[in-house]
Amino acid sequence: MSSTTYRLTCLSPVHIGTGQQWSKFDGAYHEGRWYVVDLDRVFALGVDGNELAQAMSSGAFSWAEWLRGRRISPEQVALYSLPCALPPGEVYIREGIKDVYLRPYIPATTLKGAVRTAIVWYLLRHDEQAQAFTRRYLILAVYAKDIGQIVNRLAKGNRQAEEDPQLHLRAIREALELDDAQEAEAFLQTLYRALGKHLEGARRGDRYERVRMRDIRELGSDRRFLALPVERYLLGKDPNHDLLRVLQVGDSETTSLEQMEVGLVWTYHLNQSGRLQPKREQGMEYKSLAEWLKPETSVRLSLRIDESLLGEQANKVLKFKPTQQQAIRRLPEVCNSYARSVIGRQKEYVTRHHQPQLQAFYNQLQQRLDSLPGGAFLLNIGWGGGWEAKTVGDIVQEILHDDDYDDFGELRKRYKLGENPQTNRINPDAPFPETRLVAYQGAAAAYPLGWVLLEPEKG
Amino acid sequence: MPNLMLKGKVIITGAIEAVTGLHIGGAAAGLDIGGIDNPVIRHPVTREPYIPGSSLRGKMRSLLDKHLGLEANKLIQRWKPAVRLHECDDEEKYLQCPACQIFGVTPGDQRRDWNRLKPSRLIVRDVLLSQTHEATRRLREAKTDLPFTEVKWEAAIDRITAAAVPRQNERVPAGAVFSPFEMVYNLFDLNGTGIDNDIRWLTHLFKAMELLEDDYLGGYGSRGAGKIAFRELKVLFKSRAYYEGEISEPVVLGEGNTLRDLNVSQFGEKIRQNLGD
Numbered sequence: 001m002s003s004t005t006y007r008l009t010c011l012s013p014v015h016i017g018t019g020q021q022w023s024k025f026d027g028a029y030h031e032g033r034w035y036v037v038d039l040d041r042v043f044a045l046g047v048d049g050n051e052l053a054q055a056m057s058s059g060a061f062s063w064a065e066w067l068r069g070r071r072i073s074p075e076q077v078a079l080y081s082l083p084c085a086l087p088p089g090e091v092y093i094r095e096g097i098k099d100v101y102l103r104p105y106i107p108a109t110t111l112k113g114a115v116r117t118a119i120v121w122y123l124l125r126h127d128e129q130a131q132a133f134t135r136r137y138l139i140l141a142v143y144a145k146d147i148g149q150i151v152n153r154l155a156k157g158n159r160q161a162e163e164d165p166q167l168h169l170r171a172i173r174e175a176l177e178l179d180d181a182q183e184a185e186a187f188l189q190t191l192y193r194a195l196g197k198h199l200e201g202a203r204r205g206d207r208y209e210r211v212r213m214r215d216i217r218e219l220g221s222d223r224r225f226l227a228l229p230v231e232r233y234l235l236g237k238d239p240n241h242d243l244l245r246v247l248q249v250g251d252s253e254t255t256s257l258e259q260m261e262v263g264l265v266w267t268y269h270l271n272q273s274g275r276l277q278p279k280r281e282q283g284m285e286y287k288s289l290a291e292w293l294k295p296e297t298s299v300r301l302s303l304r305i306d307e308s309l310l311g312e313q314a315n316k317v318l319k320f321k322p323t324q325q326q327a328i329r330r331l332p333e334v335c336n337s338y339a340r341s342v343i344g345r346q347k348e349y350v351t352r353h354h355q356p357q358l359q360a361f362y363n364q365l366q367q368r369l370d371s372l373p374g375g376a377f378l379l380n381i382g383w384g385g386g387w388e389a390k391t392v393g394d395i396v397q398e399i400l401h402d403d404d405y406d407d408f409g410e411l412r413k414r415y416k417l418g419e420n421p422q423t424n425r426i427n428p429d430a431p432f433p434e435t436r437l438v439a440y441q442g443a444a445a446a447y448p449l450g451w452v453l454l455e456p457e458k459g
Numbered sequence: 460m461p462n463l464m465l466k467g468k469v470i471i472t473g474a475i476e477a478v479t480g481l482h483i484g485g486a487a488a489g490l491d492i493g494g495i496d497n498p499v500i501r502h503p504v505t506r507e508p509y510i511p512g513s514s515l516r517g518k519m520r521s522l523l524d525k526h527l528g529l530e531a532n533k534l535i536q537r538w539k540p541a542v543r544l545h546e547c548d549d550e551e552k553y554l555q556c557p558a559c560q561i562f563g564v565t566p567g568d569q570r571r572d573w574n575r576l577k578p579s580r581l582i583v584r585d586v587l588l589s590q591t592h593e594a595t596r597r598l599r600e601a602k603t604d605l606p607f608t609e610v611k612w613e614a615a616i617d618r619i620t621a622a623a624v625p626r627q628n629e630r631v632p633a634g635a636v637f638s639p640f641e642m643v644y645n646l647f648d649l650n651g652t653g654i655d656n657d658i659r660w661l662t663h664l665f666k667a668m669e670l671l672e673d674d675y676l677g678g679y680g681s682r683g684a685g686k687i688a689f690r691e692l693k694v695l696f697k698s699r700a701y702y703e704g705e706i707s708e709p710v711v712l713g714e715g716n717t718l719r720d721l722n723v724s725q726f727g728e729k730i731r732q733n734l735g736d
Contacts, residue, residue, distance in 0.1 A: 099634075101597070101601055225617060225624070247681060417620060
């Protein structure tokens, strides 16, 4: 087991959420701070529970007013308080993660998720076969309903015919208008592999390998799990055989509440002249507030590689390929490759669309990346990094690029990528992703969210 | 006729500190309103979380198997996912195998001659949440989501659409202390072969504890949970003479707040000096 202690430093605000959002029913803003109210402390002051419940049942209730009316200072009843960029009003505040003693920390799940994305990206970037699989799988997912309907028509209600690989091949050829028999066969193989079945077994009549019509129709039907077959292709067929088992990430040490504040995050979009601007529509400002770790906050954590899972014994079962093993062993390099790609694209976008603050940040980040000491790496973690920092989207865009068909456009439609929440429509002419979340420092746009630096500690 | 003589017991006691959140899974809440997806195991009477001895023992064995490079040769579950572990399948290998000697071998379906009288040396007891430690008082006073535990929300993000799948996971918070833990290591003279091997293998038990500190206990260990530390350790030796009332106090083999403080390499000599044979 080789273990390395890292120092993680926030380079921009980092918000790791709990799923909880605070409103005026949960706390009060007072003189530049947000106070989360602790009901136990309220009752300890002798407050009548029935009276409070009645007051809270009114939609107009707010703790700030209720406390003011009873001359109770928020400090007296606060579970905790944080500096807050502005009075929240009706805006929800996303709670940031803390342990039960109210000490913020970075959960290992957050870090490991970001590392996993980087590894998937790296393996996919360097594996043409995996790219071919991903392209075919995504096309099959986009057109799965059509293929299912054709299977239905060709089988004419005959259950056995519905599960016949030869019929699936015909349906794929027809739905995707494929003239090339070899390419059609490759799509068929991809279909079976994406569904976790063996085509050869199905052809031999093995009933466990049969693909049913329902399986075809449901291929990629849930946008929350679209990438799963790609991850299985690249990392392992199931959690027991998954490459990331090898990497053990520890929760970080905790830090003090002093390192946290409630900051303003504004959604930026392109205005008519192509500038990236704060989004305002129909009198509404697309602002949110989040409890985030301040830039320069620093915590320690450990990363371990379980060498026993890369050894000869384990390899008989797990069968990790040399490229997979390398991706784990060269983790800093892998993460930096991904970070370089994300930073490059983000910088290009904010430069093209005239957003000087973000451009300056990405310039600095790029310079830092170019001069990192050995073993150090950058990651984007937590909420707000955007589609590009959380996905292998750039590779997907590339491999679905075709002069004849806009397969990526079809993918966007199928999975509602870049859908306008007001109109539920996708503008195929707008760049994707169009919006960016921008963290404010005081009254000025300053940062993208979520960038951290990890440096190995000496000794 | 095989025979077995107990020559003494080494008793290891102390506390287990959850350095990170600890998730040892219990029965899912099922249809309970407000029930959690992945609950921790709780004591059936007190409803407080605890560490089952089986979890502790199984993990130590697994880590020792890996440390010694023992082949996972026995398939104990054929259906997916297949489960394999190490277990010696003949006398010759068994006699040289600390893992099988310390942790035992299962009789299996086919009881062959070699499989008779293969006593495991180690007993690991369940470890309850400390009733006296300051950490438990703090935990009692903390604003936990459920009694003594936190519910940690996580989200899996799809790597193409970026759609999130939230999930919840119950953990005993970092800093919780379970105590007293107790492990009992029996020293046997099997068929008159003496106890030299048993004394020698005792060091492997401490090795397994050390390996566990650098691994994880329970679930979600590769993503943060389950780092533990053994604390307030005390190692006693109770010889036959102690059990027969010839001496009134067990021999203290070592004491310390961490495993590294124990000086395990001296234990063998101290045991030999106090066997009372």
